[in-house]
Structure formats: structure tokens, C-alpha cells
Amino acid sequence: MKIYDRPGFPNSSRIRIVLAEKRLENRIEFVSVDLIGAEHKQPPFLAINPSGKIPVLELDDGTLISESTAITEYLDNLDGNPTLTGRTPREKAMVHMMQNRAEAELMGAVDGYFHYATPGLGDAMQPYVSPEWTGRQEWGQRQGAKAVQGMKYFDGVLKSRPFVAGEAFSMADITVFASLNFAEAAGLAMPPELASLAAWRTKVSELPSVKKRSGQAFLPEDLKRFGL
Numbered sequence: 623m624k625i626y627d628r629p630g631f632p633n634s635s636r637i638r639i640v641l642a643e644k645r646l647e648n649r650i651e652f653v654s655v656d657l658i659g660a661e662h663k664q665p666p667f668l669a670i671n672p673s674g675k676i677p678v679l680e681l682d683d684g685t686l687i688s689e690s691t692a693i694t695e696y697l698d699n700l701d702g703n704p705t706l707t708g709r710t711p712r713e714k715a716m717v718h719m720m721q722n723r724a725e726a727e728l729m730g731a732v733d734g735y736f737h738y739a740t741p742g743l744g745d746a747m748q749p750y751v752s753p754e755w756t757g758r759q760e761w762g763q764r765q766g767a768k769a770v771q772g773m774k775y776f777d778g779v780l781k782s783r784p785f786v787a788g789e790a791f792s793m794a795d796i797t798v799f800a801s802l803n804f805a806e807a808a809g810l811a812m813p814p815e816l817a818s819l820a821a822w823r824t825k826v827s828e829l830p831s832v833k834k835r836s837g838q839a840f841l842p843e844d845l846k847r848f849g850l
């Protein structure tokens with residue numbers, strides 16, 4: 623199997639954690655896609671994913687699977703023991719409900735903040751993601767405020783259960799964790815009073831699959847291009 627991604631980017635890191643959790647890293651060949659250079663918006667990559675987004679999983683028979691949730695479902699079910707996406711109907715429902723909330727309230731909102739309230743991926747990407755319009759900054763800032771509300775929501779959730787979707791670590795935890803790292807990298811701070819979310823984040827960061835951080839840090843060349 624092949625994965626088209628770029629180390630350090632939030633949805634790439636989601637899948638890297640899944641691969642470590644399912645011990646599948648050795649079965650994957652990684653193909654690096656240059657997001658800052660807008661490689662993912664050019665025809666060769668659009669033939670792989672018409673949405674122009676990473677990550678994409680390519681199976682050995684050539685099947686192309688994009689969308690991190692779909693990729694996670696596939697990888698999690700390969701061993702017949704879907705620990706990350708739910709084993710029972712109730713678990714599955716809870717994981718997908720919380721996963722969707724993590725995407726809508728956190729990951730998507732941080733993405734909006736990053737692309738519209740900050741220089742985002744830089745000059746090469748401007749024609750693709752950030753058309754100029756007068757409300758652009760304001761919309762980006764509103765997305766940032768939405769993301770902070772999302773953090774408050776998940777802080778509340780984590781006051782009454784150990785993980786985002788219940789008793790076990792799941793895909794929803796991975797999405798919230800990757801979103802918080804993305805927020806931090808984009809300069810969006812987590813309010814210090816969110817003690818339950820902070821404690822959960824520390825606990826998740828210490829899980830072996832997360833701690834490994836293989837491919838979860840930006841490439842030095844990308845950090846330089848971000849001016850970091």
C-alpha cells in the first residue's frame with residue numbers, strides 16, 4: 623500500500639498515528655506531496671484525489687481512498703478488530719458522532735483560521751485557497767473563535783469520560799489531538815482554564831502510537847518555508 627501525504631500536516635499525522643496504533647507502518651510506502659509548492663493542486667495529483675487534498679491511500683490493486691475517516695476505517699478493519707472506529711453498533715455510532723464533531727467544530731475551524739486569518743500555506747497556494755475579499759480576515763478570525771468554542775466543548779466532554787467517544791481511545795481522539803496541534807502551530811492558543819482537555823492531551827501524547835511521532839513533525843525544509 624502507498625500513502626500520499628506530507629509529514630507534520632494535521633490529517634497526515636492522523637493517519638500516521640493510526641498506522642502506528644495498528645502496527646501497519648512497515649506495509650506502507652510513503653509518497654511525499656509538496657503542499658507549500660501547491661503540487662496537490664496540479665493535474666497529476668488531482669487524478670489521484672480530485673479534491674486536491676492529502677492524505678490518500680492507494681491499495682495494491684490501485685484503488686484510491688481519500689478522506690482520513692475512510693482511510694482510518696479501512697486500516698482499522700484490516701485485522702478484523704476495529705479498535706479505533708468501534709466494534710459494536712453503539713461504539714461505532716459514538717465514534718462517528720464525536721469524529722464528526724471534531725471535524726466540524728475543531729479541525730475545520732482551525733483550517734479556516736489558518737487559511738484566512740494567517741498567510742496559510744504561502745504564496746504558491748494563494749490562487750487556490752485564499753481569494754481576496756474584504757471579509758477574509760474577519761471570517762478567519764471567526765473560525766478561530768469557533769475553534770476555541772470547540773476546545774471548550776471537548777473540555778466539557780472530557781470531564782465525564784476518559785476519551786472523546788467513551789471509555790477507549792478512538793479515531794475521534796486522534797482527530798481532536800491533531801486539531802489541537804494544528805491550532806498551536808497556527809498560533810491559536812488553548813485557553814489555560816481547559817484543565818480536562820489539557821490533562822487528556824498529555825495522556826494521549828504519551829500513548830506509544832502517538833509518542834512515536836514518526837512523520838508527525840514538519841520537514842525542516844517546510845519549517846523554513848513557513849518562516850519558522
Ligand SMILES: N[C@@H](CCC(=O)N[C@@H](CS)C(=O)NCC(=O)O)C(=O)O
Pocket residue numbers: 631632633634657662674675676677688689690691751
Ligand atoms: N477531509 C479531508 C481533509 C484533508 C485536508 O484538508 N488535508 C490538508 C492537509 S492536512 C490539505 O490537503 N490541505 C491542502 C489544501 O487544503 O489545499 C480528510 O479528512 O482527509
